[in-house]
Amino acid sequence: MTGTESQAPVLRVVNPDATPEEIAAIVAVFSALGGAAPAARKPVPAWAANAARMRPAHPHGRGGWRSSGLPR
Template sequence: MTSEDNVEQPLLRVVNPDATPEEVAALVAVFSALGSAGVDAPKRPRPAWSNPARGVRRTHRHGLGGWRASGLPR
């Protein structure tokens, strides 16, 4: 296996040498818009400090060591 086998082929190849940069840019824009039509943007993870579940009060631990455990992080 040579290093030439690992080279990726381009996704778009301009065959017409008379194509202007504007025409190539227009084609790339159209193809990129078609390729992302059904895919949702990845959602950014919500930071823990702004999670609404932090506002919900939990019950304190009961039993032996419950008072000490109430001060520990959840």
Template sequence: MSDEPATPDPPRPPLLRIVSPDATPEEIAALVAVFASLGSAEEPPPRRTPEWSAHHRKVRTTHAHGPGGWRSSGLPR
């Protein structure tokens, strides 16, 4: 670590600057609302696959073979 104090980041320029002096507050609010609705560069989170449609639930296991196999087919696994 250094003994120098942390320097604050320089202030960033404004994202929106009004050039026309005759803009009303309603027009400025409308512009800000439009730019705010455009969103950010973030990607939406990936879609989750519901568990009820998962592939492993579609595949059935085989029934037990041999004596008593029909009886064990009704038991939970």
């Protein structure tokens, strides 16, 4: 950006009775929040996914005990 372009203010004080300490406190809070986006989460490999650790539901009804031991 060149020096001739003007930007709109990021923070505008609406209360005319605000003290310099109050303005400094608000600026400190907003600057502590930061403006950077959170880091993207890395994808989990299939071998480490928690869903693989879950057991499938056992079938109900007649013959359910037999099919509970058979691989799908």
